[in-house]
Amino acid sequence: MNEIKSSLDKILDLVNAENKWRLQETINLIASENVMSPLALKAYLSDFMYRYAEGKPFKRYYQGTKIIDELEVYTAQLIGGVLGTEYVELRPISGTISNAAVFRVLAEPGDKAVIAPVQAGAHVSHTKFGTLGALGIKHIEMPYDPENMNVNIDGAVKLIEEVKPKFAVLGGSVYLFPHPVKEIADAIHSVGGKLVYDSAHVFGLIFAGKWRNPLHHGADAMTASTHKTFPGPQGGLIAFTEKDLYKKVSKTIFPWFLSNHHLHRIPALAITALEMIQYGEEYAGQIIKNAKTLAEALASEGFKVIGEHLGYTQSHQVLVDVRELGGGAKTAKLLEDANIIVNKNLLPWDPPEAVKDPSGLRLGVQEVTRWGMKEDEMKDIARLMAELLIHKKPVEDVRRKVIEFKKNYMTIHYALDGEVTTILDL
Numbered sequence: 001m002n003e004i005k006s007s008l009d010k011i012l013d014l015v016n017a018e019n020k021w022r023l024q025e026t027i028n029l030i031a032s033e034n035v036m037s038p039l040a041l042k043a044y045l046s047d048f049m050y051r052y053a054e055g056k057p058f059k060r061y062y063q064g065t066k067i068i069d070e071l072e073v074y075t076a077q078l079i080g081g082v083l084g085t086e087y088v089e090l091r092p093i094s095g096t097i098s099n100a101a102v103f104r105v106l107a108e109p110g111d112k113a114v115i116a117p118v119q120a121g122a123h124v125s126h127t128k129f130g131t132l133g134a135l136g137i138k139h140i141e142m143p144y145d146p147e148n149m150n151v152n153i154d155g156a157v158k159l160i161e162e163v164k165p166k167f168a169v170l171g172g173s174v175y176l177f178p179h180p181v182k183e184i185a186d187a188i189h190s191v192g193g194k195l196v197y198d199s200a201h202v203f204g205l206i207f208a209g210k211w212r213n214p215l216h217h218g219a220d221a222m223t224a225s226t227h228k229t230f231p232g233p234q235g236g237l238i239a240f241t242e243k244d245l246y247k248k249v250s251k252t253i254f255p256w257f258l259s260n261h262h263l264h265r266i267p268a269l270a271i272t273a274l275e276m277i278q279y280g281e282e283y284a285g286q287i288i289k290n291a292k293t294l295a296e297a298l299a300s301e302g303f304k305v306i307g308e309h310l311g312y313t314q315s316h317q318v319l320v321d322v323r324e325l326g327g328g329a330k331t332a333k334l335l336e337d338a339n340i341i342v343n344k345n346l347l348p349w350d351p352p353e354a355v356k357d358p359s360g361l362r363l364g365v366q367e368v369t370r371w372g373m374k375e376d377e378m379k380d381i382a383r384l385m386a387e388l389l390i391h392k393k394p395v396e397d398v399r400r401k402v403i404e405f406k407k408n409y410m411t412i413h414y415a416l417d418g419e420v421t422t423i424l425d426l
């Protein structure tokens with residue numbers, strides 16, 4: 001009995017420690033994360049979390065699903081209404097599963113796909129090292145244009161005409177500027193292929209009308225994660241422009257890539273979609289302003305911020321070259337010790353082998369923006385980072401300041417239940 005009790009204490013202590021550290025005491029700048037509103041969180045913890053609903057709404061393999069059937073169809077309509085399409089698939093339980101389902105329907109093992117270059121932000125799931133490789137589809141990278149920090153359009157068009165791939169992939173995990181959707185769509189369509197736009201990172205910006213909607217510029221499918229700039233539950237979705245591809249993917253996602261689709265995501269997703277319909281323009285607008293302000297503030301503190309000649313960023317991300325400050329691995333760890341959470345990242349000139357100690361840091365402002373931070377707070381964050389990394393102040397001093405600072409931002413903004421505090425204490 002005592003062993004059970006001490007085990008239980010340990011488990012609960014760890015959960016409480018995580019909530020306290022990451023929610024109350026740290027500045028989180030991981031570009032792929034966010035926090036849900038308490039209302040969405042409440043809806044997430046419903047009976048749906050225990051239930052199965054294999055198959056499509058109203059055509060399930062089990063009984064007991066009539067309510068999730070209605071909710072799933074309703075949520076797909078809500079999201080489709082904003083994106084401008086009636087073809088939305090909500091079942092992928094992650095962005096990677098969304099990609100897998102679309103890639104597999106568009107190509108057989110042995111076929112070819114052309115992807116954005118890794119320097120322009122391609123995700124591992126687009127490559128031979130990830131999902132594409134697992135499906136046996138060959139990846140060929142488009143050339144990179146270092147001046148514009150983007151896909152080299154002329155080179156990519158030529159490559160597509162030569163290779164005649166089954167599909168092309170744009171969108172990425174590390175990108176500051178929008179990829180050239182229209183040009184690549186025209187090229188891939190001219191050889192009979194399809195364009196997949198992976199909007200995992202920027203889905204919230206697209207939903208809010210602050211990043212160009214690839215479905216309106218020629219993409220045939222848009223895959224997404226629902227928890228990065230879109231501040232919903234962890235999960236995925238796919239939106240299509242045409243019925244035919246939608247039907248093919250819908251028919252295969254179950255049973256090829258999942259059985260159940262974690263039903264409790266759906267009401268939380270619907271509530272977050274409503275929050276984004278109500279507040280998205282304001283929220284996403286503030287995210288983009290904050291990212292630019294953070295980049296400028298870091299530069300004036302003495303950091304080498306990437307992309308100055310292009311205005312630093314149009315997304316939620318900022319990239320910093322920290323080679324002269326000890327490199328990505330060392331600076332990311334030091335920041336973590338001071339309760340500022342970031343990730344080390346390859347910069348365009350880094351070879352893939354540099355992944356363990358790359359040149360850069362990737363910073364994302366979507367979560368701190370949801371905690372109500374604006375331009376002034378971006379300057380505060382830049383100063384705290386400079387105190388630690390440039391002026392070499394003791395890590396304990398900076399950590400103490402970060403903890404004091406975060407106390408003022410314990411409220412979730414852009415939420416339907418008003419500005420609310422979210423702290424779970426077991």
Ligand SMILES: *Cc1c(COP(=O)(O)O)cnc(C)c1O
Nearest residue numbers: 094095096123172173198200225
């Ligand atoms: C994060 C990310 C994914 C994977 O999403 P998960 O929901 O974590 O599976 C896919 N593509 C891109 C571009 C991403 O950044």
